[in-house]
Amino acid sequence: MTSGTDTAGGCLGTGTTFGTFGELLQGVLPDGRAFLVTLPIDRWARARFHYRQEDPTLHVVPAHKCKAHTAARLALASVGRRGGGLLHLESDLPEGKGLASSSADLVATVRAVGDAIGVRFTPEEIEALLREIEPSDGVMYDGIVAFCHQQVRLLGKFGHLLPLTVVAHDVGGRVDTISHNRRPPPFHAAERQEYARLLAELREAVACGDLATVGHISTRSAELNRRIRARDDLEHLRSACRELDGIGLVLTHSGTMLGVAFASDDPELDVKTKSLRAACAALPGTVSVFRSLGAGGQQPARRGQQ
Numbered sequence: 001m002t003s004g005t006d007t008a009g010g011c012l013g014t015g016t017t018f019g020t021f022g023e024l025l026q027g028v029l030p031d032g033r034a035f036l037v038t039l040p041i042d043r044w045a046r047a048r049f050h051y052r053q054e055d056p057t058l059h060v061v062p063a064h065k066c067k068a069h070t071a072a073r074l075a076l077a078s079v080g081r082r083g084g085g086l087l088h089l090e091s092d093l094p095e096g097k098g099l100a101s102s103s104a105d106l107v108a109t110v111r112a113v114g115d116a117i118g119v120r121f122t123p124e125e126i127e128a129l130l131r132e133i134e135p136s137d138g139v140m141y142d143g144i145v146a147f148c149h150q151q152v153r154l155l156g157k158f159g160h161l162l163p164l165t166v167v168a169h170d171v172g173g174r175v176d177t178i179s180h181n182r183r184p185p186p187f188h189a190a191e192r193q194e195y196a197r198l199l200a201e202l203r204e205a206v207a208c209g210d211l212a213t214v215g216h217i218s219t220r221s222a223e224l225n226r227r228i229r230a231r232d233d234l235e236h237l238r239s240a241c242r243e244l245d246g247i248g249l250v251l252t253h254s255g256t257m258l259g260v261a262f263a264s265d266d267p268e269l270d271v272k273t274k275s276l277r278a279a280c281a282a283l284p285g286t287v288s289v290f291r292s293l294g295a296g297g298q299q300p301a302r303r304g305q306q
Helices: 066-078 101-117 123-131 177-182 189-208 211-227 234-243 269-280
Strands: 011-028 034-052 058-061 084-091 144-148 153-159 164-170 248-251 257-263 286-291
Touching: 011 101, 011 189, 011 211, 011 248, 011 257, 034 101, 034 164, 034 189, 034 286, 058 066, 066 084, 066 101, 066 123, 084 101, 101 123, 123 153, 144 189, 153 189, 164 269, 189 211, 211 234, 211 248, 211 257, 234 248, 234 257, 234 269, 257 269, 269 286
Parallel strands: 058 084
Antiparallel strands: 011 034, 034 084, 034 144, 144 153, 164 257, 164 286, 248 257
């Protein structure tokens, strides 16, 4: 991010944040904490904030981004700044699909506000601000993280994997994440113990770059999630994953997408992508391709992010 002076004499700041293709794992721990493990992708939310110290009004474009308005106000208040300005948001992340579009908007907003006023908000500080607004994914932190999304608290940093390509089937529509998170989780004690075990195994698998184990765990997470939301395409995509030697299934647990993950350096990736598109042709919905931000992945330079 690079702050500067805009043509009207105020300060201009910018901020960016990646999205996440659903979750490698999402569930509930034995102590009752709901958690998720992110899969950062090369799709972005971008914010520009024109700060006006003497203007108390704050406008957001698009106007329906009310939570971003709240985030900007909280960011200014947290460092004792008055005034307002104009916040403009753009995003590659469609809403209601499970790609962390709302969280990415809010994180990008806080970063843009900080950039405009010369303040570096750490991921921990951004996390604390978002805690006052809504449940959030852990996209204020780089890499794959375990995150208690309802409490908006970091559970652990897992690091990076080599880049993955996710070929995803979207059943269509949108999911209201807030309503989704209000539902009491239906998992009993044995399943919560399984989630704890899967979380520990996933941490080790990411650290070791063990894609086979990562895929096994993400597939199991998709299967367990049927207790919450049925997926008519799960068996179809699981069969296709096996036939095409995919790494595993990846689900947007509170969204509309289910994908098959492949290593991005797979020499047969193009053939497998076309084959999976063909396999999904009989299903209602659409197919799209996402690429994860792996170790060494290119990311836009931005201030104030770790």
